Amino acid sequence: VPAWAATPLPPPTRLLLKRREGVAAEQALQSCREEFRQRMERLAQRRQQLGQREEQLRDVTLKFDAFLKASAARQERALQRAAEERAAGRDAKAARLHRELEGLLGRRERLAWRPPCVSLLSLPPLPGAAAPAASQPPAAAQFQDVPAMLAHFGALAGARAALAQQAGAGQERLAQGWARLRRYQEEAGSELLRTKGELAQLRAQLGATRQDVLQEESRWAHVQGTAAQKTLLLGQVRLAVLNLFQLATKWLEVPMDVALEDTEAQLDTVLLCIQDLAALCAHPPTREPRPRPPRLPEATTTRPMRPGGARVPLSQE
Known part of the structure; x- marks a missing residue:
């Protein structure tokens, strides 16, 4: 193990490292905040788009339900009208046929009635009248309405054929209407399934978007907690730097011309003080001997001598 690995870092270096870590954490926190803000904006836009899409789908569903109800109502009215028309047509046709039948029965009764035949031969001849010819054909008045009756029956047959043709055309139109209705119902069902x-x-x-929002909210809460911890740690570091700056300036008698909020200048001042102390410890200054004053000879002194050879101080002379 190298010796430098076990050697602890000096306090200024640790403070610088803490300061760099604080700056890096602040930058990372700022980038996380910006990323989270952008993501929240995108999520808000996506949520707004989803809300608009949901409103559109709700409107489409309501319109489609109204269309289905209107189609069902139209179908019911068409069926009811067709049933009423068929019933009215049947009633009118039955009444007309009944009237025609009554007329035909009455005509048949009129045609079936014959007056009693009176032979002209059995009648006595009138005076002065000529005798009837033997070759004269009998009267045919009872057969004069048969062609008219045949023509009437032909007209009735033609009317019946026309009515049958009209009924067939009506049935065909009704079948086409039912086919269109079934096609509309199938299209509406497929559209409803697609909409669903x-x-x-x-x-x-x-x-999924709500789940993402919850995850982002939890992540934002974690980021806020981390930011609070980093902020607390940064405050502790600033307080430690301030205390170290005050101690260094007090013991080294350095002028405190740095603001209390300027942590960088305080740290630089402490670092300079530590560098100066380290330089002094590495290269201590050598003391030069001071020149001593020359000693005067004893003969040249003028101060009186005490008994025993001691001189009298200047204050007592």
Whole structure:
């Protein structure tokens, strides 16, 4: 193990490292805040788009329900009108046929009635009248309405054929209407299924977005907690730097011309003081001998001598 690995770092170096860590943490926190803000803006835009899409789908669903109800009402009215028309047509046709039948029965009764036949031969001849010829054909008045009756029956058959043709055309139109209605119902059902699928997909996306929002909120709470811890640590570091600065300036008698909020200048001052102390410890100054004053000879002194050879102080002379 190298010796420098076990040697602890000096306090200024540790303070600088803490300061760098604090700056890096502040930058990372700022970048996290910016990223989270952008992500929240995107999530808000996405949520707004999903809300608009959901409103559109709700409107489409309501319109489609109204369309289905209107189609069902129209179908019911058409069926009711067709039933009423068929019933009215049947009633009118039955009444007309009944009237025609009554007329035909009355005509048949009129045609079936014959007056009693009176032979002209059995009648006595009138005076002065000529005798009837034997070759004269009998009267055919009872057969004069048969062609008219046949023509009437032909007209009735034609009317019946026309009515049958009209009924067939009506049935065909009704079948076409039913086919169109079934096609409309199938299209409406497919559209409704597609709309329900889109609605389910949008709901799934909304759930995923809400889950992302919850995750981002938890992440933001974690970032805020980390930021609070880093802020507390930064405050402790600043307080430690201030205490160290005050101690260094007090013991080394350095002028305190640095503001209390300027942590960088305080740290630089402490670092300079530590460097000066380290330089003094590494290269201590050598003391030069001071020149002593020359000693005067004893003969040249003028102060009186005490008994025993001691001189009298200047204050007592």
